[in-house]
Amino acid sequence: MEQIHYDRLQETLYHEVLDNGLKVYVLPKPGFKKTYATFATKYGSVDNHFRVAGGEETSVPDGIAHFLEHKMFEEPEGDIFATFASNGASANAFTSFEQTVYLFSATEKIETNIETLIDFVQRPYFTDQNVEKEKGIIGQEINMYADNPDWRVYFGLIEAMYQKNPVRIDIAGTVESISTISKETLYTCYNAFYHPSNMLLFIVGGVDPESVFELVRSNQARKSYERQGEIERIFEQEPEQVGVKRLENKLAVSMPKCLFGFKEKEIGLSGKAAVRRDLTTKLMLDLLLGSSTALYQKLYDEGLISDSFGHEFNSSPQYAFSAIGGDTKDPELLLKRIREEIDPLLESGFAERDFIRARNKKIGGYLRMLNSPESIAHEFTRYQFRGGDLFDVLPEYESISLEEVNQRLREHIDWSQLAVSVVVNP
Amino acid sequence: MTNHVFQHGNVGGIRIHVLPTKTFKTYAISLYAGVPLAEETVTPTALIPFVLRRGTASYPETTQFRERLEELYGAGFGFDVYKRGDYQIIQFRMDTINDSFVQSKESLLGESFAFLGEVLTRPVLEGDSFRTSYVSTERETVRKKLEAIVNDKIRYAAERCIEEMCREEPYRLHPLGQRGDLDAITPDSLHQSYLSWLDGAILDLYVVGDTSPEEVQKLVERHFGLGNRSASPYQSQFSPKTVMDVRTVEERMEVGQGKLNMGLRTSITYKDDAYAHALMYNGILGGYPHSKLFVNVREKESLAYYASSRYDGHKGIATIQSGIEIQNYNKAVDIIRKQLDEMKNGNISDLELSQTKAMIRNLLSEIQDSAFEMIAFDFNRVLSGKDRSTEELMSQVEASGAEDVKRAADTVALDTIYFLTGQKEES
Numbered sequence: 001m002e003q004i005h006y007d008r009l010q011e012t013l014y015h016e017v018l019d020n021g022l023k024v025y026v027l028p029k030p031g032f033k034k035t036y037a038t039f040a041t042k043y044g045s046v047d048n049h050f051r052v053a054g055g056e057e058t059s060v061p062d063g064i065a066h067f068l069e070h071k072m073f074e075e076p077e078g079d080i081f082a083t084f085a086s087n088g089a090s091a092n093a094f095t096s097f098e099q100t101v102y103l104f105s106a107t108e109k110i111e112t113n114i115e116t117l118i119d120f121v122q123r124p125y126f127t128d129q130n131v132e133k134e135k136g137i138i139g140q141e142i143n144m145y146a147d148n149p150d151w152r153v154y155f156g157l158i159e160a161m162y163q164k165n166p167v168r169i170d171i172a173g174t175v176e177s178i179s180t181i182s183k184e185t186l187y188t189c190y191n192a193f194y195h196p197s198n199m200l201l202f203i204v205g206g207v208d209p210e211s212v213f214e215l216v217r218s219n220q221a222r223k224s225y226e227r228q229g230e231i232e233r234i235f236e237q238e239p240e241q242v243g244v245k246r247l248e249n250k251l252a253v254s255m256p257k258c259l260f261g262f263k264e265k266e267i268g269l270s271g272k273a274a275v276r277r278d279l280t281t282k283l284m285l286d287l288l289l290g291s292s293t294a295l296y297q298k299l300y301d302e303g304l305i306s307d308s309f310g311h312e313f314n315s316s317p318q319y320a321f322s323a324i325g326g327d328t329k330d331p332e333l334l335l336k337r338i339r340e341e342i343d344p345l346l347e348s349g350f351a352e353r354d355f356i357r358a359r360n361k362k363i364g365g366y367l368r369m370l371n372s373p374e375s376i377a378h379e380f381t382r383y384q385f386r387g388g389d390l391f392d393v394l395p396e397y398e399s400i401s402l403e404e405v406n407q408r409l410r411e412h413i414d415w416s417q418l419a420v421s422v423v424v425n426p
Numbered sequence: 427m428t429n430h431v432f433q434h435g436n437v438g439g440i441r442i443h444v445l446p447t448k449t450f451k452t453y454a455i456s457l458y459a460g461v462p463l464a465e466e467t468v469t470p471t472a473l474i475p476f477v478l479r480r481g482t483a484s485y486p487e488t489t490q491f492r493e494r495l496e497e498l499y500g501a502g503f504g505f506d507v508y509k510r511g512d513y514q515i516i517q518f519r520m521d522t523i524n525d526s527f528v529q530s531k532e533s534l535l536g537e538s539f540a541f542l543g544e545v546l547t548r549p550v551l552e553g554d555s556f557r558t559s560y561v562s563t564e565r566e567t568v569r570k571k572l573e574a575i576v577n578d579k580i581r582y583a584a585e586r587c588i589e590e591m592c593r594e595e596p597y598r599l600h601p602l603g604q605r606g607d608l609d610a611i612t613p614d615s616l617h618q619s620y621l622s623w624l625d626g627a628i629l630d631l632y633v634v635g636d637t638s639p640e641e642v643q644k645l646v647e648r649h650f651g652l653g654n655r656s657a658s659p660y661q662s663q664f665s666p667k668t669v670m671d672v673r674t675v676e677e678r679m680e681v682g683q684g685k686l687n688m689g690l691r692t693s694i695t696y697k698d699d700a701y702a703h704a705l706m707y708n709g710i711l712g713g714y715p716h717s718k719l720f721v722n723v724r725e726k727e728s729l730a731y732y733a734s735s736r737y738d739g740h741k742g743i744a745t746i747q748s749g750i751e752i753q754n755y756n757k758a759v760d761i762i763r764k765q766l767d768e769m770k771n772g773n774i775s776d777l778e779l780s781q782t783k784a785m786i787r788n789l790l791s792e793i794q795d796s797a798f799e800m801i802a803f804d805f806n807r808v809l810s811g812k813d814r815s816t817e818e819l820m821s822q823v824e825a826s827g828a829e830d831v832k833r834a835a836d837t838v839a840l841d842t843i844y845f846l847t848g849q850k851e852e853s
């Protein structure tokens with residue numbers, strides 16, 4: 001068990017890689033009643049084409065990672081939710097582009113709940129009947145998202161930008177694609193991606209690290225896993241340019257929704273370089289479009305944006321893009337105005353005073369995030385899967401310079417890489 | 427279990443509630459301002475915080491106002507407008523970094539109080555009136571927000587169900603007010619509304635963090651300066667309603683999935699000793715993934731992705747919500763009503779009781795890991811007049827049996843079934 005102390009954050013992190021390859025992290029939070037645990041596999045909706053070392057190349061139906069997540073909750077004895085409930089734990093799971101995360105939060109019977117979490121994720125139980133039954137439930141989940149304009153405008157943007165990369169596929173798939181899922185395809189994916197060496201367990205809360213490690217070690221020692229080689233994830237070559245410039249969906253909305261963004265040309269970053277680009281880009285977007293900027297205020301007063309206006313930056317080794325926007329009465333005018341206002345800034349760059357203030361804001365936001373065990377667990381896992389360290393973010397932010405942000409501004413805001421997604425009333 | 431206890435005081439008509447702790451990296455500050463929910467005042471009252479967040483005497487331009495927050499290491503500042511019982515509550519929140527984590531020259535707690543005090547008491551004015559441009563843009567903002575409710579069909583259906591069910595009570599009103607009333611509001615009339623709101627609102631100020639009641643008292647005296655107002659208590663207007671018939675409301679819209687919502691009434695509210703039993707009732711019916719609704723509507727019948735219930739102890743209302751295939755309406759209603767009957771008949775297993783107790787125990791224990799959750803729990807006491815700690819509530823939950831839950835079920839009556847359905851008649 002190794003220990004890393006982060007003096008400025010007043011946090012100590014304990015970690016160990018077990019013999020079977022499972023990475024385990026424990027962050028004690030003295031004074032906290034709650035323990036929050038996540039058990040994550042580096043396997044998400046984008047991993048639909050792969051080969052495990054020594055095995056065959058495999059393509060699987062859209063939405064299968066998410067389907068698998070649903071099915072993991074079923075055990076021969078029934079629903080695992082009931083077991084968690086008996087032990088006072090609130091359990092859940094989610095699937096994103098790059099990972100599937102199983103989790104619980106509890107204030108008692110922590111050791112029992114940790115074992116339940118590990119055991120249910122390491123014990124798949126799929127039958128023809130329970131797979132068929134799930135198709136109705138997930139079908140309703142897909143229909144729910146189809147009626148949600150925020151989700152539709154967000155996915156519309158990704159679909160507009162990406163032509164080949166599976167990030168463009170809806171995480172839950174479609175009613176048609178999931179209809180082809182069988183227990184055999186589920187086992188294929190499970191065996192490839194749920195090997196301990198592809199997984200990370202993170203536990204945060206009022207726990208004693210040594211006893212948690214002891215528990216996890218002996219739990220894993222009881223199970224036998226063959227060594228697994230590298231998983232090769234196969235992606236078709238993604239063209240540099242966006243697929244379509246503008247994509248429109250129709251849905252009952254009170255006002256159009258408009259999301260636009262820039263597709264990065266440079267991909268393949270990982271580790272510290274990826275983290276630094278993420279932080280610098282987010283800081284840059286905040287300086288450009290954050291709610292304290294003159295630009296934001298002008299657009300707000302012109303009635304072109306509302307409190308829903310925001311921005312984000314999303315990246316992985318395979319893709320990277322910004323998403324900017326919200327509700328607007330006139331998407332075309334909004335884009336025209338933004339371009340008019342941004343172009344002079346590309347020349348002049350940001351002012352030092354604004355830069356310092358925005359950086360402080362980001363540092364404050366980061367420290368606030370560390371109050372939340374949930375956010376720590378999710379963010380930490382996400383950073384690890386990309387080869388970064390969440391607890392290095394503070395010095396990283398402090399070392400970002402104005403020049404770097406200005407350079408990022410000129411790189412990222414490349415109008416030839418722009419795509420726009422809108423949702424309008426039918 | 428509660429190591430943390432709020433210390434209560436009163437400064438010039440503002441009740442203060444302080445919880446000194448070093449558990450968090452921030453100071454959490456919450457100011458609640460409550461007024462009775464009423465048709466004539468709901469809209470201007472809702473608009474007030476939107477205008478207050480645009481500028482103050484010291485930071486008249488909105489960009490200055492927001493830059494100031496960023497200077498305080500990106501202090502979180504926000505507000506919510508909602509209803510609790512028959513009150514309209516405006517809650518201002520600040521979340522500021524504890525100075526010891528950053529190299530700050532100013533006391534971030536002191537500066538946060540200065541900021542919040544000014545937001546509340548010294549808005550930017552033009553003569554004796556609010557700034558015209560702020561009032562007109564924020565009026566549009568509120569209008570857009572009211573219009574946007576329909577975009578999120580889950581939320582829209584939930585609010586429409588309540589609106590239909592409470593159509594003869596103030597509770598039918600949306601906390602953001604009524605669109606039709608916005609046009610008549612002028613900078614002058616809104617300033618008058620603001621002055622009487624500030625004069626009449628019940629004010630409660632909460633602070634959780636590395637501070638003391640003495641320090642907070644001094645900061646409030648220095649930065650709020652509201653003179654001598656009286657700190658009045660909240661008064662519940664609750665009276666149990668007798669439900670005669672179940673009313674069914676159907677609404678058509680361009681949707682793929684139908685939203686089925688139900689509104690139920692109970693005579694049990696937060697201040698009652700049976701409150702713990704009502705919590706158990708809701709937990710067994712639909713509060714969790716082991717509950718009857720989830721198990722029967724989703725897991726057994728695959729009818730829905732979500733099927734759950736909620737209980738509002740300040741209003742004596744429970745609601746049920748689910749998203750279903752439109753042609754499955756009758757089947758879903760039957761299954762849900764069957765679960766309600768099961769509750770009334772006392773068909774409640776020991777396992778359901780013990781699982782639900784464990785989940786409620788977890789929920790109550792978790793509260794003290796979050797500053798704002800602790801604040802919200804204590805505010806229940808202020809609202810209801812019932813002082814009941816999390817431990818007491820817990821032991822009442824622990825002590826409840828199937829008979830208690832059945833008695834709670836006897837107070838519950840289905841009032842309204844609301845269905846948001848597609849444009850075309852489905853066969």
